[in-house]
Amino acid sequence: PLPGGTEDLFEKLKVEAxxxxxxxxxxxxxxxxxxxxxGKTILNAQRAGIAKVGFVIEPPPRN
Numbered sequence: 001p002l003p004g005g006t007e008d009l010f011e012k013l014k015v016e017a018x019x020x021x022x023x024x025x026x027x028x029x030x031x032x033x034x035x036x037x038x039g040k041t042i043l044n045a046q047r048a049g050i051a052k053v054g055f056v057i058e059p060p061p062r063n
Contacts, residue, residue, distance in 0.1 A: 006040050013048035028056040 025045045
């Protein structure tokens, strides 16, 4: 099993990884997110075969 209870995320990413064209995973953290969870997300994407993982650095739009 994968660390930290991320098996569901891994399974979903495996489904996406075989699509053509393969989608890119974009991560947008906020000041409250723990780095551990960002790291686990990247690890799961890599293990699932996702080739592109990026970070969204612009803040979300304000309503």
